[in-house]
Amino acid sequence: GESVGLHLPTLSVQEGDNSIINCAYSNSASDYFIWYKQESGKGPQFIIDIRSNMDKRQGQRVTVLLNKTVKHLSLQIAATQPGDSAVYFCAENMDPGNAGNMLTFGGGTRLMVKP
């Protein structure tokens, strides 16, 4: 399948534990952020998004936290399961005034879940 990257930061967690994946973004003007999950051989899959007027947003087993002061985004996965093993990317919309999409992606973090 398509490879994502060979030298990604890796987070290893025990099944059932909570996972926290962090992302530092670069543009203080970014107004929209997305977390993606990419499994081996597949394209990135949308997980959850958050707009800059929010600090926190919750989904099913996932929570995204946004700290605009330090330009930091985190993804929390509750009760991590083996199926959560993947590479996780954050993306920011760096050009909110542009009619098109200028999503810029972070380098990704590999999450490995130990049974």
Place this chain on the structure above:
Amino acid sequence: DAGITQSPRHKVTETGTPVTLRCHQTENHRYMYWYRQDPGHGLRLIHYSYGVKDTDKGEVSDGYSVSRSKTEDFLLTLESATSSQTSVYFCATGPHRAEAFFGQGTRLTVV
């Protein structure tokens, strides 16, 4: 995958040959994008489209051209493939600005 089909899924081509990758969507999304994914660089935007015949350059557009003659299809063309264009290419679509749903990817090898 939001009804996105990329073709071909794998291709090996020789340096200097033209290559066209196709992205087909069934979601009637306005926006379509081509990204490339490389180790150490993550996902980088090549070109995008915000409507039929409306396209613009992304971060790494040199050596690539695109066309969108109808809503469903977005073509990426490498006029003369080079080894540096060996990569995994992803098409994405979205109904709104800054929202992107990805296809399965095309692995292109230029030898």
